[in-house]
Amino acid sequence: MRDSKGILQNIDWITVMLYVILVAMGWTCIYAAVYNEEHNKLFDFTQNHGKQMIWIGGSILIALFLLIIDGKFYSAFSYLIYGITLALLIVVLLVGRRVKGSQSWFEIGSFKLQPAEFAKFTTTLALAKFLSNQNIKLQETKTKLRAAIILLIPITLILAQNDTGSALVYFSFIFVLYREGLSGNYLLLGFAAIVIFILSLLVDKITLVIIFSSFAFIIFMLARKNKRNIISILAVLALVSGMIFSVDYVFNHVLQEHQRTRINVLLGKETDYKDKGWNVHQSMIAIGSGGFWGKGFLKGSQTQFDFVPKQSTDFIFCTVGEEFGFVGVFVVISLFMVLLGRIIFLAERQRSPYSRIYGYGIASILFFHMMVNIGMTIGLAPVIGIPLPFFTYGGSSLWSFTMMLFVFIKLDAYRLQILR
């Protein structure tokens, strides 16, 4: 038997190494963020860095366990695992603990668990299972709807927990769907929607409509030979104008107060350094003052004197920026880029569509987390409380990302045993 040679057979060590490096760096930053004269021991389990040590130990066990499990298991039980997660998301709504306005935590003693973190992983499994079905064509509306339902159930449950950030993560699956045949127009549409949303908040609406109409007119003049183009141009223009005028409503009536403020702060329309803007302001000072080489490990004044709130969780990237400077952030971002590239490379070499789709799924989720989390710390994204993979303190997110990655590593190691 080929699979009897041990669980470490065929493992992609590059990915494992990237994982180990990122987790190690993450722990170092957590240590720096909570470090002070009183709490300077490496193994102080009352402090975040000590607890994270336990989470990391757990992650290693989880990783080994996932590698031992047969490669067929994930594909076979995708829907079941997905279903269990959905059940947990419902239960947490009933018996969960409310932390900072979000009803998203199970609390057993001092041990806290956030099912939404694991839902990302299990939804990826379910989506991969669904899309890898041989009779599936994403061009069909029926398929699109089903795929959408797989995503919308956890999104809805997570929104019900008032955890908008985690819900937004599911938008990253658009990359997976695109790879699997969804029209590129959806990608463009999504991008355009963001651009129009921002523009509508910044520029006067009438002016904006006039500008877009002028664009439409120029395009029309360039392509007037084809009559059918006129209709599509007009349709797009109507859609865009509709969006422009509905942004106000969405912004003022759908979004919550703190979300509005965060967007306004991001767009520079509010400069509230005391309250909502404080985090980002301090975070940018921390990173910006790091300079090229950084201030040195445990020497960041912003980090050591607690100027950045939530520094071992949402704003962990500040520690990298302040204490290790541009060199540090360059290394971290590069490592993420290499990891994403590696995952996509591995995904593309899979024989089974299931493994490929799953690979794209985790690449997309990692990318989205990285983009929003780092973007938030440097003022390029609104403040959305989602973790920086492998860095942010917390067992749920670390274990969830570990599971995602090691399931993929297992699938990749198992690929040769799959018959096409």
Place this chain on the structure above:
Amino acid sequence: MNPSGNRKLIIIGIFLVVGLAFLSRLFYIQIIDKSYKLSAENNFLHHVTQYPSRGMIYDRKGKLLVYNEPIYDLMVTPKLVKVIDTMEFCRLVGISKEEFDKKLRLAKKYSKDIPSPFEKQLSKETYGALMEKLDDFSGFFVQSRTVRRYAETIAAHLLGDIGDVDSSITKTNRYYKDGDYIGKSGIEYTYEPELRGKKGSKLMMVDVRGRQMGSYENGIYDTLAVKGENLTASLDADLQSYGEALMQNKIGGIAAIEPSTGEILAMVSAPSYDPNLLVGRERAKNYEILLTDKTRPLYNRALLSAYPPGSTFKIIMALIAQQEGVLGPETRYPCAGGYPPGGGKPACHHHPSPLDLALAISYSCNSYFSYVFKSVMDQKKFTSTEESFENWRKHVLSFGYGRKLGVDLPSELSGGVPTIEHYDKVFGEGHWRSSTILSLGIGQGEMGASPLKMANAMAIVANHGYYYIPHVIKAIGDKQFQFEKYTTKNYTTVSPEHFFTVIEGMYDAVESGTASASKIKDIEICGKTGTAENPGKSHSVFFGFAPKENPKIAIAVMVEHGGWGADWAAPIAILMIEKYLKGNISRPDIEKRMLDGVVLPAIK
């Protein structure tokens, strides 16, 4: 390339674009934009001012006069304020909720990030109670400072006081910050640079809650505060204290100078006040009370007033006339009860006639000095009254009258010696002659001088024609006070030989003349009484020096509305002289009369 290959590249492309966008942004904020570095420093580095202790002040015999006492200012950093129990806080500090809000508002207006005084000069009890609970009131901390304390309740005017620096000063002088103390008057004002020392600065790291986390880089950017210099005042505390006792329940001033140095031995202004009143939390309240007091206790009469010198001015006239060659020791003028003779004005009291110069001084003959003034003014060498007046005026100014002496105390005034312009304005150009302004010759009319100027005139007579600019400081730190300004002899226009007769006359005045009632054994005192006419009862004036040979003290006393110079001013001056030269008093009867005497006119 197949479509899925394309899509793979597009997805990787999007990932890379975002990654590069982040790196560009990071490159900008970390390397190009320097403002974040500054913001970070402003965040966690606070300059904590190290206040030096202010120099102490001693009297000429080394007696401590002014020292420092620690006080505690409650400081606030509005941005960091988080008071859970405001009522408790207000109770501890002893203020109302409204005051709390108001003070916090004021502090916010000054700066939200920089600490400013919230409540100054807490009592020791408040400080103690507050320190126990300060952890509950984040944003507040206590800064230890010192206030001035005065060992004895004397010489308030001379020593001066310190108070909050004015915003007009903080705007132009970078050394001072709002809330600092600065010398406001007296020695504290003049010698502010020496007394204050030099502030130090400590660069402290603070955390987000403003708690101090230690000094930055082991203190390499810190500067130590440099202690202020101790000053030795020329003042004799015992003499000053005695002078103030003698002047109690009277209004006026005493100035005493050591003729051989120009050092001010005593400077009494009555009424006075306890300098400790202008210290601490009650300062503003007490200042207001003193300011509105009708007897004007804050006014330094010894330095700033311009009393008519009255008959004491005859001494100056006698010297000027001799210098001009129109008067000699043997010159005699008749007196028939006034000038012009026969009931003219000024009138004169009863005494033998005619008199020579020494006796004229001794008896203070008004007629005699009217002749003298006319003889000076009406010399043939002058072609006009203006010319002769200007000549007279030049002589008078050389005695320090009518101009600032340059004393090392603030706001000295020039006093009153009238000008040609003044008389032109009053009488019209060319419409005044020596007889018009005759009263100048006996120190009346527009003449005005402070007790200090009169004491200085006595120092001149004692020195036979020169003086050192009077000053209140003897030593700064360990160094003898050596400023050229105060160690240069200033000569008058009168030659030394002309002083002998005048001194004899002044000796006679105390020995057997106008001031003989107060004379004492063993000390040869030279002096001259004055009875300065003015609205209301005359001022009692005396100036003199002693001993006659090798004088040690020159003194002037002015008692407002005291009547004859011999009534109050002369005995007080002579008691002062005896006190200074011998330490004990041989005429307790006079002393008692002076200490108990009340000369307080109805204050309008």
